[in-house]
Amino acid sequence: MTASTSPWGTELLTAALVLADGTVIRGKGLGATGSAVAEVCFNTALTGYEEILTDPSYAGQIVTFTFPHIGNVGVNDEDIEDLNPAARSGAVGAVFKADVTNPSNYRAAGDLDRWLKRRGIIAISGIDTRALTALIREKGAPNAVIAHSADGRFDIDDLKRQAKSWPGLIGLDLAKEVTSGQSSVWTEMPWAWNEGYSSLTEPRFHVVAIDYGVKRNILRLISGLGGKVTVVPAQTSAEDILALKPDGVFLSNGPGDPAATGAYAVPVIKDLLKTDIPIFGICLGHQMLALALGASTVKMHQGHHGANHPVKDHTTGKVEIVSMNHGFAVDAATLPAGVQETHISLFDGTNCGLTLSGRPVFSVQHHPEASPGPQDSHYLFRRFVNLILERKGEPALAER
Numbered sequence: 001m002t003a004s005t006s007p008w009g010t011e012l013l014t015a016a017l018v019l020a021d022g023t024v025i026r027g028k029g030l031g032a033t034g035s036a037v038a039e040v041c042f043n044t045a046l047t048g049y050e051e052i053l054t055d056p057s058y059a060g061q062i063v064t065f066t067f068p069h070i071g072n073v074g075v076n077d078e079d080i081e082d083l084n085p086a087a088r089s090g091a092v093g094a095v096f097k098a099d100v101t102n103p104s105n106y107r108a109a110g111d112l113d114r115w116l117k118r119r120g121i122i123a124i125s126g127i128d129t130r131a132l133t134a135l136i137r138e139k140g141a142p143n144a145v146i147a148h149s150a151d152g153r154f155d156i157d158d159l160k161r162q163a164k165s166w167p168g169l170i171g172l173d174l175a176k177e178v179t180s181g182q183s184s185v186w187t188e189m190p191w192a193w194n195e196g197y198s199s200l201t202e203p204r205f206h207v208v209a210i211d212y213g214v215k216r217n218i219l220r221l222i223s224g225l226g227g228k229v230t231v232v233p234a235q236t237s238a239e240d241i242l243a244l245k246p247d248g249v250f251l252s253n254g255p256g257d258p259a260a261t262g263a264y265a266v267p268v269i270k271d272l273l274k275t276d277i278p279i280f281g282i283c284l285g286h287q288m289l290a291l292a293l294g295a296s297t298v299k300m301h302q303g304h305h306g307a308n309h310p311v312k313d314h315t316t317g318k319v320e321i322v323s324m325n326h327g328f329a330v331d332a333a334t335l336p337a338g339v340q341e342t343h344i345s346l347f348d349g350t351n352c353g354l355t356l357s358g359r360p361v362f363s364v365q366h367h368p369e370a371s372p373g374p375q376d377s378h379y380l381f382r383r384f385v386n387l388i389l390e391r392k393g394e395p396a397l398a399e400r
């Protein structure tokens with residue numbers, strides 16, 4: 001759509017993806033110009049490219065979409081996942097197979113190319129994403145530079161050097177980059193929306209959500225079950241959290257290495273664990289809860305990024321199809337006594353959930369809030385809310 005042409009009429013390859021091993025992949029640039037260094041992962045979801053690209057957990061990453069046609073339904077302001085769009089958290093780069101065409105959808109308020117530009121995301125199209133995905137599966141997620149310039153001229157050797165010298169995601173705390181700078185109460189939509197409590201005039205409970213890079217749909221779902229949700233920055237102390245008198249604490253998803261973020265998050269979580277307040281964690285929140293309980297996390301070979309992953313809930317025996325987005329995992333072998341593994345990935349057996357025996361504390365690696373879905377794991381929000389209501393001595397929500 002915005003492809004440049006040479007004086008001879010042929011299309012210019014205005015972008016490059018340069019991997020740390022020296023592989024150079026050329027394609028057509030779109031979105032922002034410039035260059036960014038990051039880790040390349042592939043995401044197998046068929047839908048939700050706007051939610052994926054704005055998920056703060058993708059900070060420090062370039063997303064290769066295995067679905068070939070990205071951009072067909074355009075973009076809008078409702079489908080972004082990051083809380084603070086001005087922070088432009090989320091993926092720094094995107095890799096597409098097909099050229100982005102004009103959007104065709106009643107919800108489209110704009111086209112992907114201009115939107116990428118506005119958000120500062122560099123993208124490349126015309127790429128053999130199957131070959132790139134096969135390379136990632138074989139060799140592991142590589143570090144790379146994605147670069148886009150109007151004339152397609154780059155100092156490729158310099159880009160190779162940049163990709164090679166980037167230290168990578170291990171040891172990187174990115175939550176501090178994407179977290180909201182101040183506390184706020186979630187007001188986007190009326191709480192009790194899911195339950196249809198038309199007669200309620202007050203929220204039934206108060207959740208404090210620690211924002212390591214929280215996604216909007218998590219806040220929607222908690223408030224939709226009747227909760228007031230206060231979002232607090234990642235580095236908020238346990239004392240300040242408890243001063244808000246939460247009925248439950250939520251540990252959010254987020255980017256980077258959990259062990260690095262744990263430097264400030266783990267002591268806070270340890271203090272919260274001394275109370276009897278229910279705690280629920282998702283993804284990075286799950287990993288940091290595990291660290292606080294004494295387990296360790298590991299970097300995965302290629303990670304899990306998609307919307308079709310099977311996960312088994314040992315507590316019910318049921319299998320749920322879930323959305324995944326993680327490059328680190330909790331090492332189940334290191335879970336201490338008193339901590340039970342509740343969920344596992346049926347793709348590779350990695351840990352996907354834990355609970356602290358006899359305590360209202362649990363977390364999952366996958367994304368029950370997945371937007372645009374799948375919604376199989378929505379029940380986990382009810383599980384959390386019911387722990388809160390039980391502690392308050394109030395009637396539970398119906399199981400679904």
Ligand SMILES: NC(=O)CC[C@H](N)C(=O)O
Nearest residue numbers: 057253254283284327328
């Ligand atoms: N979605 C997330 O919260 C990701 C957690 C962590 N950054 C990982 O890659 O494993």
